Amino acid sequence: MNENKISEKYTYIILIFTLISITSCIILNASLFYGFVASIIVSICLCVKSGFSIIELLNMIKKGLYECKSLFILMLLIGAMVSIWMSSGVVPTMLYYGLKYMQGTNFLLSAFILTSIVSIFMGTAFGTISSIGIALLALSKIFGIPNYILLGAIVSGAFIADKSSPLSNLFNLTIETVKINYKEAIISILKTLIPTYFISASIYYFIGKKYSIVAANSNIDTFMYAIDKNFVVSPLILLLPLSIIIMSFLGIKMLKSVFLALIAGIVVSIVFQKAGFNHIITAILSGYSINTNSVQLNTVLVSGGMVSMIPVLLIIAGAVSLSSIFQETGLIIPIIKKITFKIKSSEELILKTGLISGALTAISDQSVGIILPGKLLSDKYKELGIKNSTLARTMADTGAIIAPLIPWNVNSLFIFITTGVPTTAYAPYAILCYLSPLITFIFGYCVFKFCHSY
Template identity: 30%
Template sequence: MRKRINFWWSMVPLTSMIVSMLCCVAIFDGAPHIPLMIGTVTAGLVAWKFGYKWHEIEEMMYKGIKLALPAIIIIMLVGLTIGAWIGGGIVATMVYYGLKIISPTIFLITIVVICSLVTLAIGSSWATMGTIGVAAMGIGLSMGIPAAMIAGAVISGSYFGDKMSPLSDTTNLASGLTHTDLFDHIKHMCYTTIPGLAIALIAFGFLGKGFGNTSIDAASISQTLTDLQQHFVISPFLFFIPAAVIALVAMKVPAAPALVIGIILGYLSQLFVQGGSISDALEALKSGYALNGANELVNELFNRGGLDSMMDTVSMTIIAMTFGGILEFSGMLKAMMDQLLKMVRSTGSLITTTIGSCVLTNASCSEQYISIVVPARMFSKIYTEKGLHSKNLSRSLEDGGTLTSVFFPWNTCGVYIYATLGVSAFSYAPYAILNYTVPLIGIFLAYTGFSIVKITQEEKQKMISLHEQSTDEETVI
């Protein structure tokens, strides 16, 4: 007979995973796969101890993997995109003109702004990081800027746009689950997200001063430009390909079909613009582009991409979601959340607990969407009972869920960033400035009461009716 899993037993799998992760990754510089498997096995044993049968535990893992399938598809398509765009000369063209136009002093600020605008237009931080972000890494590294700083700028800009775009899936998810008008939700997020962006821009402006023109090796950049022209046909017309993908997503074409079109265009560019063979173009899609020039920096920048390069990421995502699936569907995650709810005494502590629960879910279930869905279910009724407008909850879900997913190497977002930008979460974390300042601003505003919106008694009764209706629908399902 199954028994309810209490808080302390629920913490055992999470603790075992975190401890083994710290030992494996931080001390022995290993991969996160094995610690995640240790966490999964531990979670399965705890579920078994409380009466769950093997077939039920297996079904929990399958449900977890199913939640990550859309992300897995995008991850594989991005691998193909990078291979096709490097082979087709698109990335080389972006790096070439970036080196000629952008000053190293304002490079980090420029990248934050560009990534913000692109993601606002298309609503996908992943698409921005997989295209603009890859080129930004090449430009910045050629200027001598540390990879972790560049990645932090790309992430800060991309997640600002993702959070504030009406086309973003997480933005629509947070507003929909809390019964909040989409544009009311976006306006309310301005109180935390715009100050966070301002802080990030100031910080990157300060960091950029250390990379003034006097500290740049002009001869090295000149040699890089020469090598790019030697190995690739550089043409501004190649900007049409990323522009086409961005335009398609902006027109609400789903990310996967838009990326497929970008892959096809990149493949054709390698054949007809770069003059490559069919076999080389196919190899770039499967195994990544291969460049063996005299410039080691250029080799490092362009020897990447392809489907094979994403398989390590895919396997980690699958393992992470088996772990998250057991925690979610066995009730262990709910037990953790219930314990957090005991800390609620005031509006400030409620919002802080909401943000903390989103962070905990990102750490334990390894999936950004779950970090929004589960706390939304847990806290929605409490906000109404306390007379708080639902947009306070929707904003907190995004502050804590959408943004903090990047800080965990085993979360699908952290995994994706490492596979795309080549920088680990532990390295870029200090420079993902927007992602940790916004939750802190949200907590600060909660305790000051500024921007916290109350509801009338009539609105409260209406929201209670919505909660009861949702509960009835879940019961039917």
């Protein structure tokens, strides 16, 4: 990271222009890619006027894009994998057994709990949403629960991985940044995660009571018959999604896990479902669809394949490029120092840590929302006698968890392209994601105010 050469005036111009560009794209229903490109151009111009060379800035962008190459490949593979999981019978099998065994349950609460458990073992919100999340969303169409409400519960459960899973890259980045071990971090995080989790679960329970599955539903029986008629349904097929969880638990990187699951899915498609090779290639590249006598089944089993990922990859490339300029030029550092310079109380430090981490995630990404406050505020925590585990928890409860609520964030874009549900629709129901910062601020205030320790 370079020493900041950019004047405060230019810094505010860049940040305000970026906010206006992104907001304009959302209002005009235009691709966020254009907003990011406009912001990158303005940022480069003002950075050049401040002493950076074009070559330096382009190298910053190149470095940021190179560091995210695994993410780009992963998203393409997930686009292919969703199609293959449909053609191989994974999603139909999940639907079949879900319909069979979850009748009479509070489906919304069950989805939240199941997703949160899977996310801890997988260590990735992306992997959780693109596997168990896709199957649960397909069930929502059958049970009459709005998909945006269910997706809110799925997102809440899935992003627990980013703030607490020992397999999560982001959580390990948090630990490494503040120089603590997993035990210290998780003990601290559980202080706010437990109440947040139970409050969220209670809310999902009450919302979900309206959508409990009724066993005697002829539509469900008809749908199950359509699945059984058009696919080989077997518990063995469920070994495919289970394999990703096992591989993640064993420490195998997500990219490799998804690739192996994709290959296995192709084999299952050919051997179990008798799919032709040309059909599989088409599904991988341009998406999967099926033509049966069941209109309901035809509607549920649809995916976009790799091609559908291209628009969102362009947006992510724009977001990463802009984030790289922000981070490498040190553009935001003076603002952070100015905000934290006069902090005198522990409660104020917790609040401003959360606000800074959240703001950096909003204008950049989760890693910037962890790295910058983690490095720049560590001395302030030491000065006020607060443990670094509190710093880790505050960033995990704010910057890390709010990412799926921000429409232009990489996480939100991934969710949208994977599920087809926009951020503005599911965000009000991603209860844990906005309850988490609130709980950590209340908890921090109460503990410091009345207990004088943390």
